[in-house]
Amino acid sequence: MTDAHTSPIRGRILVVDDQRNMRATTALLLRAEHHTVFEAATGEEALAQLAGGSIDLLLTDLKMEPMDGLTLLRRALEVAPRLQVIMMTAFGSIESAVDAMRLGAYDYLTKPFKESELRLRVERALERSHLQRDVDNLATDFNQRHGLSALVGGSAVMRDLSTRLRRVAQSDATVLIHGESGTGKELVARALHAHSRRKVRSFVPVNCAAISEALLESELFGHAKGAFTGAVKARRGLFEEADGGTLFIDEVTETSPAFQSKLLRALQEGEVRRVGESTALRVDVRTVAATNRDIELEVREKRFRQDLYYRLNVVALRVPPLRERLEDVPELAKHFLERSNARSPKPKRLSASAVAHLMGYNFPGNVRELENLVEQAAALAENDELLPEDFPLRQGRLTPSHGTPSVAFLDGQGGGGRLPSTGPTLAEVVEEAERHAITQALERHGVDLARVADELGVSSTTLWRKMKRLNLRPPPEPARE
Structure with missing residues (x-):
């Protein structure tokens, strides 16, 4: 019985040769190995087939008319960059075959070739194709879980952050992420990695505040066997683990000046x-650091090295606190509740009054606090619908923000009651958030409503409809001289 792990990989192969007999014989040998084989007599015909379907491997002759194999190789990789290509060439044209490999071909076969040689080269090329597909799938999965879609919220400040993140992700520039505790700095770092050219390699996080000073150097740089008590064997550091990928150094301001050096x-x-x-080891690492402190103050107070600050702060990203993007609270709360429902046999739903109640709070613990509140409410609520009273706080009363009427919550130590909600309805809160966002966008772009709509992420028709409902008008055009 054949082991599933060692059975040959079957693939979709396109054989291109202007000599009919050679093309047919090669295709016949491959079909005998249970591959799906297509044939083409010219480069143009091959390109048409590549554009119309999923091909794993292109097996093409070098000397063809009117399009030769090298030209086909270049154009084929433009159509399908992940395509594996094996070049077939006569014995006297090996130099051209090597040129083809420099252009992106995987391998070459010298005519006449043996059936066993063809089988081996094709099997290796298909293994590489399937491995690349697995890597791409892993990268796609990482991107879906940790990419920009993981940064929930459509507020203007979050759109600005996403735009800036998308621009810097493609470079290898060192990034310093600023933000209060609980805002999601690691999510931003993972999104940077997910949208970078390094996404197929490791993302390695380390929290400097969670590791003692004595162990931090060993954790990041590794150690030799016997370097200190307990070092019973050599160990790679996180810099080495992140080689080719991204190293995320969280809470970097919690380190000592000696370590910073x-x-x-x-x-x-x-x-x-x-x-x-x-002996020093070379590493190719993109570094992303984060802090919840005022790092410039740390530099002025001589607690953080100025030269390291400049090295880390090539590009700065600020993650806004939740109180600066309260319009994202409904979407975030829904996101956290959906995630909780996926683990629970009794799914819950948010009431409009609960959402409006949450939007009246300034969240000193930021997104992490909101997540905790939603998960706690989902776990403890008796009813299927979550109400304002299902969101108790660990530290006393809710703190109102932006003039929103408060709802008093007792800390629960004595099992006290709660005052009835006097806050605005969800519709009123959402309407005010829309009015604020549109007004600010109009101030920035004036009569250019296309840019206003683009910034807000809506169509021009939707923008006009909302402006009409909210009785908003664009500012007058500037007077012409």
């Missing part, structure tokens, strides 16, 4: 030295 050297030189070793 070593970190600066690693970033400047692009190499690390394991504790207890004298």
Whole structure:
């Protein structure tokens, strides 16, 4: 019985040769191996087939008329960049076959070739094709879970953050992420990685505040066997683990000046030295750091090295606190509840009064606090619909913001009651948020309603309808001289 893990990979193969007998014989041999085989007599015919279907492997002759194999190779990789290509060439044209591999071909076969050689080269090419597909699927899955879609919220500040993130992701520039605790700085770092060219390699996070100073150097740089008590064997550091990928250094301001000096050297030189070793190792790492402190104040107070600050702060991203994007609260609350419902046999739903109640709170704990509140309410609520009274706080009363009427919550220590909600309805809260967002966009773009609609992420028709309902008008055009 054949082991499923060792059985040959079957693929969809396109054979291109202007010599009919050679093309037919090659296709026949491949079909005998249970591959799905297509044939083409010219480069143009091959390109048409590549554009119309999913081909794993292109097997093409080098010397053809009117389009030769090298030209077909270039144009085929433009149509299907992940395509594996094997070039078939006569014995005297090996140099051209090597040129083809420089252009992106996977391998070449010298005519006349043996059936066993054809089978081996094709099997290896298909293994690479399927491996690449697995890598792409993993990257796609990572992007779906950690990409921009993970940054929930359509507020203007979040759209600005997403735009800036998308621009910097394609570079290898070091990024420093600022933001209060609980705003989602690691989510932003993962989104940077997911949209970068390094997404197929590792994303390695480390929280400096969670590791003692004595162990942090070993954790990041690794150590040699016997470097210190307990180092019973050599260990790679996180810089090495992240080689080719992204290293996320969270709470970087929690480190000592001595460690900061070593970190600066690693970033400047692009190499690390394991504790207890004298040989430096080259690493190719994109560094993203984060802090919830005022790092410029830390620099002025001499608690953080100025040279390291400049090394880290090549591009700065600020993650806004939740109180600056309260219009995202309904979407975030729904997101967290859906995630909770996926793990629960009794799904819950949010009432409009509960959402309006949450939007009247300034969330000192930011998104993490909202997530905790939603999960706690979903776990403890007796009814299927979550109401304002299902959202108790751990520390006393709700703090109102932006003039929203407050709803008093007791801390629950004595099992006290709650005052009835006197806040606005959900419709009123949403209407006010829309009015605020449209008004600000109009102030920025004036009569250019196309840009206003684009910034707000709606169609021009929807924008006009909302402006009419809210009795908003664009500012007058500036007077012409």
